[in-house]
Amino acid sequence: MNTLFNILIDGLAYGMVLFVIAVGLSVTLGLMRFVNLSHGAFAMVGGYCAAWLTREAQWSFWLAVPLAIAATGLLGAVLESLVLRHLYRRKELDQVLFTIGLSFVLIAATNAIAGPQVQLITLPPLLAGSVDLGFRTLPAQRLLVIAAGLAVAAAAAWTVARTRFGVWLRAAVDHSGTASTLGIPIRTVQCASFAAGAALAGFGGILGAELMPLEPYYALKYLVLVLVVVAVGGMGSIAGSLAAAVLLGTIETASRYLASEWGSLFFFVAMAALLAWRPHGLLKR
Amino acid sequence: MNPIRRTVTCALLAASGLALASTQALAQNTAVKVGVVGPFSGPFAHYGALFKAAAEAYVTSQGGKLAGKDIEFIYRDTGGPNPGQTKTLVQELIVKDKVDYLGGFVFTPNALAVAPLIQQSQTPTVIFNAATSAITEKSEYFIRTSYTLWQVTVPIAQWAAKKDMKKVVTAVTDYGPGIDAETAFKAEFTKQGGAVVESIRMPIATTDFGPFVQRIKASGAQAVYTFLPGGPPNLGFVKAYNENGLAKAGVQFLGTAETDEFDLQKFGDSALGLTTAFHYSGAHDSPENKKFVDALKKRDPAAVANYATVGAWDGMYVIHKMIEATGGKKDGAKALATARSLQWESPRGPVRIDAKTRHITQNVYLRKVERATGQGGQLVNKEVQSFGPHGDYGLDAK
Numbered sequence: 001m002n003t004l005f006n007i008l009i010d011g012l013a014y015g016m017v018l019f020v021i022a023v024g025l026s027v028t029l030g031l032m033r034f035v036n037l038s039h040g041a042f043a044m045v046g047g048y049c050a051a052w053l054t055r056e057a058q059w060s061f062w063l064a065v066p067l068a069i070a071a072t073g074l075l076g077a078v079l080e081s082l083v084l085r086h087l088y089r090r091k092e093l094d095q096v097l098f099t100i101g102l103s104f105v106l107i108a109a110t111n112a113i114a115g116p117q118v119q120l121i122t123l124p125p126l127l128a129g130s131v132d133l134g135f136r137t138l139p140a141q142r143l144l145v146i147a148a149g150l151a152v153a154a155a156a157a158w159t160v161a162r163t164r165f166g167v168w169l170r171a172a173v174d175h176s177g178t179a180s181t182l183g184i185p186i187r188t189v190q191c192a193s194f195a196a197g198a199a200l201a202g203f204g205g206i207l208g209a210e211l212m213p214l215e216p217y218y219a220l221k222y223l224v225l226v227l228v229v230v231a232v233g234g235m236g237s238i239a240g241s242l243a244a245a246v247l248l249g250t251i252e253t254a255s256r257y258l259a260s261e262w263g264s265l266f267f268f269v270a271m272a273a274l275l276a277w278r279p280h281g282l283l284k285r
Numbered sequence: 286m287n288p289i290r291r292t293v294t295c296a297l298l299a300a301s302g303l304a305l306a307s308t309q310a311l312a313q314n315t316a317v318k319v320g321v322v323g324p325f326s327g328p329f330a331h332y333g334a335l336f337k338a339a340a341e342a343y344v345t346s347q348g349g350k351l352a353g354k355d356i357e358f359i360y361r362d363t364g365g366p367n368p369g370q371t372k373t374l375v376q377e378l379i380v381k382d383k384v385d386y387l388g389g390f391v392f393t394p395n396a397l398a399v400a401p402l403i404q405q406s407q408t409p410t411v412i413f414n415a416a417t418s419a420i421t422e423k424s425e426y427f428i429r430t431s432y433t434l435w436q437v438t439v440p441i442a443q444w445a446a447k448k449d450m451k452k453v454v455t456a457v458t459d460y461g462p463g464i465d466a467e468t469a470f471k472a473e474f475t476k477q478g479g480a481v482v483e484s485i486r487m488p489i490a491t492t493d494f495g496p497f498v499q500r501i502k503a504s505g506a507q508a509v510y511t512f513l514p515g516g517p518p519n520l521g522f523v524k525a526y527n528e529n530g531l532a533k534a535g536v537q538f539l540g541t542a543e544t545d546e547f548d549l550q551k552f553g554d555s556a557l558g559l560t561t562a563f564h565y566s567g568a569h570d571s572p573e574n575k576k577f578v579d580a581l582k583k584r585d586p587a588a589v590a591n592y593a594t595v596g597a598w599d600g601m602y603v604i605h606k607m608i609e610a611t612g613g614k615k616d617g618a619k620a621l622a623t624a625r626s627l628q629w630e631s632p633r634g635p636v637r638i639d640a641k642t643r644h645i646t647q648n649v650y651l652r653k654v655e656r657a658t659g660q661g662g663q664l665v666n667k668e669v670q671s672f673g674p675h676g677d678y679g680l681d682a683k
Contacts, residue, residue, distance in 0.1 A: 002503070010495045115587070116331045118517050120551050130528045136499065139528035210524065211492045213517035217328045222492075256487075256496035263459065263488035 007254045013142040015249025016149030021204030022229040024197040030236020035095040041106040041219035046072040046202020051119040061124040076198025103219045111216040119214040157238045234281015316357040320378035322389040325362040332391045338588035339597035342580040352609040368398035375399040379406045393417040400424040407617030413596040418679025421643045429644045430599040432564045435679035437541045438469040440649045440672040441562035446477030454506040459486040466512035494525035508537035527555040546591040556654045565633040568665035577632035644677045
């Protein structure tokens with residue numbers, strides 16, 4: 001019984017980290033139809049910024065995190081308006097090759113600037129400790145991750161489905177010609193959406209740093225996990241990504257409790273089974 | 286081919302030929318060539334940088350020459366565990382560059398791949414890091430100045446038994462060295478009358494260590510013996526160990542290289558009190574170690590005194606003595622005869638090369654992580670007890 005609770009709570013925390021990193025990719029990949037394999041690199045940039053601000057500049061965690069997220073979003077916006085926008089109309093293979101190349105550039109840059117060591121984000125005392133849940137103790141940081149994951153899911157879903165911006169985004173992607181004749185500022189919408197995706201990646205990188213430590217090869221190391229979540233969740237579906245992340249996170253955690261000698265086998269078997277059952281995503285028919 | 290291009294090609298060929306001839310001429314006259322093989326790019330590039338810093342620091346500390354000979358280092362990048370490429374690189378070093386000595390090797394498979402080459406060419410090869418017991422059996426030209434997992438694990442298993450620990454869990458990363466560590470601990474701890482109640486093998490791609498730590502807690506063991514590859518997994522495991530309340534519940538942490546100086550400062554307070562058994566600590570209190578740390582810092586302020594740098598430093602000492610014995614001439618057999626009987630005071634304490642296994646016999650220390658009083662309150666591996674000299678038990682166990 002205790003093991004079951006442990007699996008559920010650890011699985012939820014792990015799934016939420018996967019979700020926060022994956023949701024930005026789901027937005028750019030699914031809604032903008034842009035194959036962005038440099039997503040992991042944006043998560044890394046966000047994490048490194050937060051680590052630098054909290055550790056070297058001695059900023060408060062609560063101040064450093066919004067700034068690091070904003071910086072990542074800004075980097076996303078700059079790259080989008082200078083380079084990436086020329087790729088929207090190119091073939092998918094071009095997009096894949098370019099963004100993978102971009103990841104390598106960012107990897108080399110982080111390695112040159114910060115060195116090969118692992119970077120840690122200094123947590124405030126409130127988060128650095130652990131919380132006693134009665135049946136077990138849990139790192140306090142994990143509770144923040146769970147709360148933040150739910151908040152991000154709600155905010156992103158609301159923005160895409162309910163706000164004017166969301167309407168513009170969907171219109172701009174599906175019928176860009178029509179959308180621009182209707183007076184929708186397509187370039188602004190594309191740029192802002194990409195920046196938002198990058199900022200979400202940065203947030204995920206910060207929140208997930210305890211589970212996926214920040215190091216130069218971060219960008220490629222965890223990309224597979226993120227892609228799996230987006231694929232299983234269905235591209236562009238925020239609720240689907242959430243469901244996929246929590247489900248896969250729980251399966252991975254359960255295999256660690258019950259059958260760790262099998263490695264990540266269950267994670268990938270689950271992925272294959274879910275994709276066979278729902279090829280377009282968990283929540284799509 | 287048009288005339289201009291032909292001229293350019295000819296000129297280039299002639300120039301490269303000249304360059305080749307001149308380096309060869311230079312080598313015949315003076316310098317002893319040492320090929321250093323390790324990762325200089327990619328996720329493990331820091332090992333290469335540390336080897337380089339320590340090897341060059343050693344030569345500088347001897348006044349720039351070893352036994353009156355100039356030393357020419359030739360660095361070759363393996364990238365990571367890549368036996369095929371390592372073999373090609375070493376073949377080039379031996380055949381084309383005509384190196385007199387080889388050093389380096391972070392990964393066991395890379396070291397094993399070159400065994401036939403060094404055996405045939407009789408090139409003395411000093412292993413600065415790779416820690417699997419079986420390596421030195423593969424060629425009689427291997428000498429090792431690092432350590433093996435058996436060497437550092439057996440003493441801590443004995444210590445745990447002596448401290449009245451009856452039930453211990455082993456939690457190791459599921460790959461070669463991890464399995465080695467698990468086998469070594471189990472074998473010795475059971476021999477001493479203890480019981481390993483659970484053996485957890487953690488997949489190498491693991492990022493979330495929470496579940497494993499919960500299993501350790503649930504097993505009711507008094508201690509956990511762990512082995513993890515360096516870097517991110519160490520941090521993740523130690524954080525999970527603390528934050529899930531294992532330290533508070535009194536489950537003792539037993540490890541080996543987990544509190545490596547290269548990453549130690551990143552742990553913060555969560556590392557305080559971690560207990561490990563290892564052959565070297567950056568905080569080892571001796572004049573030799575002080576000299577080593579100073580020389581290293583002078584060469585490269587970013588370099589860290591840890592097992593990789595001390596392995597390379599002592600490796601260069603062995604090469605130094607071999608050059609001395611052969612007068613700088615290429616004589617593998619004579620060099621090896623010297624190396625087999627070496628005995629010296631290393632930054633890690635008194636050491637000697639075991640004549641039979643060509644592996645370093647050295648003191649193993651019990652260490653606890655503490656905050657140093659000086660040095661800006663840095664975390665250090667404080668040596669609290671010496672287990673005395675230990676050889677490699679891995680070769681005996683087979």
